[in-house]
Amino acid sequence: MNINFKNNLILSVSYAFVLVLLILNIQNSFFWDTVQLGSKQANFYYSTNYSSLLLPDSIDSGHIPAFGIYISLIWSFFGRNLLTSHLAIMPFALGIILQLYIFIKKIVPEKFWGVMLVLILIDPSLLSQMTLVSPDVPLVFFFLLAINSVIKNNKIILTISIIFLFLVSMRGMMVSVCILFFDLFYNIYFTKNLKKLLLSLLKRSVIYLPALFIFILFSIFHYLEKGWIGFHSSSPWAESFETVDIKGFFFNIGILGWRIIDFGRIGIWVVFFVIFFKYRKEILNNKKVRLLILFFIITLIILSANILWAKNLIGHRYLIPVYLSFSILCAYLLFLPFINEKLRITLFLFWIVIISTGNFWIYPSKIAQGWDSTLAHLPYYNLRNKAIDYLDYEKIDVLKVASFFPNLSSFDSIDLNGNQKYFVEFDGTNEYLFYSNIFNVNDNEYEQIISDYDIIKNFKKNGVFVWICKKKL
Numbered sequence: 001m002n003i004n005f006k007n008n009l010i011l012s013v014s015y016a017f018v019l020v021l022l023i024l025n026i027q028n029s030f031f032w033d034t035v036q037l038g039s040k041q042a043n044f045y046y047s048t049n050y051s052s053l054l055l056p057d058s059i060d061s062g063h064i065p066a067f068g069i070y071i072s073l074i075w076s077f078f079g080r081n082l083l084t085s086h087l088a089i090m091p092f093a094l095g096i097i098l099q100l101y102i103f104i105k106k107i108v109p110e111k112f113w114g115v116m117l118v119l120i121l122i123d124p125s126l127l128s129q130m131t132l133v134s135p136d137v138p139l140v141f142f143f144l145l146a147i148n149s150v151i152k153n154n155k156i157i158l159t160i161s162i163i164f165l166f167l168v169s170m171r172g173m174m175v176s177v178c179i180l181f182f183d184l185f186y187n188i189y190f191t192k193n194l195k196k197l198l199l200s201l202l203k204r205s206v207i208y209l210p211a212l213f214i215f216i217l218f219s220i221f222h223y224l225e226k227g228w229i230g231f232h233s234s235s236p237w238a239e240s241f242e243t244v245d246i247k248g249f250f251f252n253i254g255i256l257g258w259r260i261i262d263f264g265r266i267g268i269w270v271v272f273f274v275i276f277f278k279y280r281k282e283i284l285n286n287k288k289v290r291l292l293i294l295f296f297i298i299t300l301i302i303l304s305a306n307i308l309w310a311k312n313l314i315g316h317r318y319l320i321p322v323y324l325s326f327s328i329l330c331a332y333l334l335f336l337p338f339i340n341e342k343l344r345i346t347l348f349l350f351w352i353v354i355i356s357t358g359n360f361w362i363y364p365s366k367i368a369q370g371w372d373s374t375l376a377h378l379p380y381y382n383l384r385n386k387a388i389d390y391l392d393y394e395k396i397d398v399l400k401v402a403s404f405f406p407n408l409s410s411f412d413s414i415d416l417n418g419n420q421k422y423f424v425e426f427d428g429t430n431e432y433l434f435y436s437n438i439f440n441v442n443d444n445e446y447e448q449i450i451s452d453y454d455i456i457k458n459f460k461k462n463g464v465f466v467w468i469c470k471k472k473l
Contacts, residue, residue, distance in 0.1 A: 003111050010114030014097050014121055025131040026086040028381045029414045032372035032406045038133035039413050041068025046075050054225055062230040064218050066167035067135040081416050085133045092141040093130040099144035106151055112335040119351055120327045124263040124358040125316050125373035136317050139168045143321050146179045150186055159207050166211040174306050175321050178299045242311040252308045259316055263374050264358025268330050271347045275333045282338050292329040299325045316373030362463040368440040379461040380438050386459050387466045398423055402430035404439040433469035
């Protein structure tokens with residue numbers, strides 16, 4: 001088969017695969033953090049006709065709410081429903097494939113373009129986020145666009161990419177810092193002449209100043225109006241931002257390590273260590289390898305530094321740029337010319353199999369899982385709808401039914417159906433209970449559910465379940 005034809009075929013199949021994945025899930029409700037970031041914030045602007053830039057404190061995440069504004073604008077033009085919400089994400093999801101492919105073409109021989117794309121694209125967390133109305137999808141798109149702009153030294157596109165990263169979220173700003181370091185190492189000649197070096201750095205910094213200027217203006221305006229930046233003590237998620245002690249810091253390092261190998265990514269690490277120990281001398285003499293290793297380490301350190309100090313900020317989706325930078329590094333190593341062909345094929349197949357199984361990793365009920373970062377969560381939407389239909393059929397008032405995050409918002413916020421009813425928060429005294437293993441309840445709550453409630457209806461599929469429970473007499 002002609003190499004060019006093979007690559008184009010794989011590229012087309014990749015587009016088709018992601019497109020089909022999105023279409024099959026295009027009516028899924030808002031899920032996890034996207035209820036706030038993709039629904040509640042957008043609904044504020046949509047319902048108030050953009051009367052205020054700043055959000056109410058209850059849904060204000062502290063950063064520029066550009067994603068919520070974007071979704072609300074899509075609603076204004078095409079209708080407020082789940083279909084248009086998911087369609088708003090589709091260009092960025094397909095754009096990720098394009099930007100990955102453009103990058104791959106710059107670093108490996110033509111015969112490996114298609115297969116390398118497959119290896120990087122099938123990350124469970126990346127694919128899962130694509131099925132959601134998630135700000136992490138445009139974040140990843142602009143992250144990759146910025147990397148390609150650095151390589152091409154396209155200053156205009158790089159400036160635009162950095163601006164949009166700043167607009168997406170606080171994490172987008174941290175990602176921009178990673179891009180800055182990559183840019184400096186890639187495009188700046190570090191001469192011993194201090195004057196020339198400082199002049200080069202000053203000229204390069206102009207690319208990043210517009211984004212920084214927008215952020216500073218917004219932060220000043222936000223602080224003057226509200227008196228806080230980032231989060232406040234009464235914020236619904238303030239507990240997640242609580243500073244941990246030294247024991248908690250090392251605990252978070254352990255959780256970070258788990259996140260990095262979770263959902264099948266341990267297979268990529270196995271590939272890395274096999275290749276590195278067998279070919280370490282050749283690898284370390286390769287300039288591109290050193291640059292990719294450096295970029296991975298910088299991305300890991302900068303994004304980790306922003307989450308290790310806090311009580312509960314180590315979500316899988318926060319680390320997608322880390323996953324991608326490591327996958328790119330390992331795939332590049334796999335396709336170096338001195339790698340034994342039989343070993344390459346074996347490791348390639350091993351990578352594909354192990355990472356694919358990541359979408360079937362479901363932990364026991366007492367172990368919290370990043371459900372928004374694996375395709376394993378997909379059965380939940382249909383099960384939830386069946387459970388709600390059951391409550392309607394049995395004429396059980398939802399105000400008598402308790403539930404947990406992310407199922408506590410109004411039905412309208414989750415489903416965009418105009419229904420303002422909502423489940424109440426679990427306190428142990430509730431007559432009925434709507435529980436699913438995707439809720440990540442704490443151990444005490446789980447034990448209370450098991451001991452104090454009877455399951456009167458059980459909906460389950462592929463390891464995901466929803467229980468309707470009634471308190472024991």
